[in-house]
Amino acid sequence: MMKISKQTLLTLAIFAIAISCKKTEEAPSQPNTLRNVYKDAFYIGTAVNRFQIEETDSTMAAIVGKEFNSITAENMMKSVHMHPKRDTFNFEIADKFVALGEKYDMFIHGHTLIWHSQLSPWFKTIEDSLEFADVAEKHVKDITTHFKGKIDSWDVVNEALNEDGTLRNSIFLKKMGEDYLASAFKWTAEIDPDVDLYYNDYNMTNVDKRKGAIRMVKNILDQGIKVDGIGMQGHWHLNSPSLEDIEQSIIDYSELGVKVAITELDVSVLPNPWDLEGAEISQNFENSEGMNPYKESLPDSIQVKLANRYKDIFNIFLKHKDKISRVTFWGVSDGQSWLNGFPIRGRTNYPLLFDRDLKPKAAYDSIIALKERFDKQPAN
Ligand code: 9MR
Numbered sequence: 001m002m003k004i005s006k007q008t009l010l011t012l013a014i015f016a017i018a019i020s021c022k023k024t025e026e027a028p029s030q031p032n033t034l035r036n037v038y039k040d041a042f043y044i045g046t047a048v049n050r051f052q053i054e055e056t057d058s059t060m061a062a063i064v065g066k067e068f069n070s071i072t073a074e075n076m077m078k079s080v081h082m083h084p085k086r087d088t089f090n091f092e093i094a095d096k097f098v099a100l101g102e103k104y105d106m107f108i109h110g111h112t113l114i115w116h117s118q119l120s121p122w123f124k125t126i127e128d129s130l131e132f133a134d135v136a137e138k139h140v141k142d143i144t145t146h147f148k149g150k151i152d153s154w155d156v157v158n159e160a161l162n163e164d165g166t167l168r169n170s171i172f173l174k175k176m177g178e179d180y181l182a183s184a185f186k187w188t189a190e191i192d193p194d195v196d197l198y199y200n201d202y203n204m205t206n207v208d209k210r211k212g213a214i215r216m217v218k219n220i221l222d223q224g225i226k227v228d229g230i231g232m233q234g235h236w237h238l239n240s241p242s243l244e245d246i247e248q249s250i251i252d253y254s255e256l257g258v259k260v261a262i263t264e265l266d267v268s269v270l271p272n273p274w275d276l277e278g279a280e281i282s283q284n285f286e287n288s289e290g291m292n293p294y295k296e297s298l299p300d301s302i303q304v305k306l307a308n309r310y311k312d313i314f315n316i317f318l319k320h321k322d323k324i325s326r327v328t329f330w331g332v333s334d335g336q337s338w339l340n341g342f343p344i345r346g347r348t349n350y351p352l353l354f355d356r357d358l359k360p361k362a363a364y365d366s367i368i369a370l371k372e373r374f375d376k377q378p379a380n
Helices: 006-026 058-067 092-103 121-125 129-146 171-176 179-191 207-222 243-254 283-287 300-319 362-376
Strands: 043-048 070-073 107-114 153-158 196-201 229-232 235-237 259-268 324-329
Touching (some): 043 058, 070 092, 070 324, 092 107, 107 129, 107 179, 129 171, 129 179, 179 207, 196 259, 207 243, 229 243, 243 259, 243 300, 259 300, 300 324, 300 362
Parallel strands (some): 043 070, 070 107, 235 259
16 A cells, blocks of 8 residues: 655645635635625615716725626716707717716616706707707717627617606607607617617606506507516605505506616605695795704704615515516615705705715615515525
């Protein structure tokens, strides 16, 4: 029998230890970030603005890159910014937005092609209806051509409905009639047949609006034109909409055979002036203590309420993860949120998962813990 020297044994032992260490290096455990924890459920996204796209703050940049696997441009791709003159497109910052998504291997969502708001003023100067339709078509086609193969989904039409489910009397409806809706989806698909096409709106849990959205999307689908998904914006509050309405809406939309995305999620913790009888949005509210109760900090009791509200909402999302393609927060941190300025300017709101110092809040912990519990449940 061959004799193995002590020296050889020692060398072999060191070699074995080295191999086992290498294995551990090669397969590091995934940190418990949102994108990792939710990766088998749906994309977890955030809206980004110029400051985040240019990664000027390293803490913020690290959060965006580690926590999210989808991005939406909060403002940069709206017509007023991207198509400021009839013959001028400004793709510079939007191209950087795409590059950011590519850098972090993200699902990139385009917002938005046809929207009456933040519409470039020159659009409104076109009197003739046929000319207006040509210009709208060129707008959609030029933009989708530029981003073909780089953008994964588009909000093709944004906010075309009134609260009662009828069509909003926007400049598009006035000039082109209701065909503008189907046309916008058709034009986008003609240029980029692989991109996912969404209709996106707020208050999509309200029964009348929901019926209107279903009618509208069904009408487009019935014409043989592709609609891939419905975006429920998700600008919600601590107590409304009800969990039942959120769940039923997800079910109703998905019964059309389309994907459902929660596209602009945030939960306001501040009083809503529209809830007050006879209340009007006016300057008077701006100095009112009652309307801006947490100027210095958020009390623990409300922090807990917010965490529970997010947990309850995500519980529904997980239950219906087969129907949901993406959940996107409308921003990363409270300091950045549009809700500090709407519907009353100058308030201090706390609607997102990271606080003003970019620290994760209890709401963040609650949805991470929820998913971890969900994963441990025995499969039915
Ligand atoms: O968050 C956006 C804010 O910075 C802009 O001033 C505002 C202008 O309309 O748009 C906000 O984003 C909106 C989104 O584009 C469409 N759905 C409603 C969002 C909140 O107003």
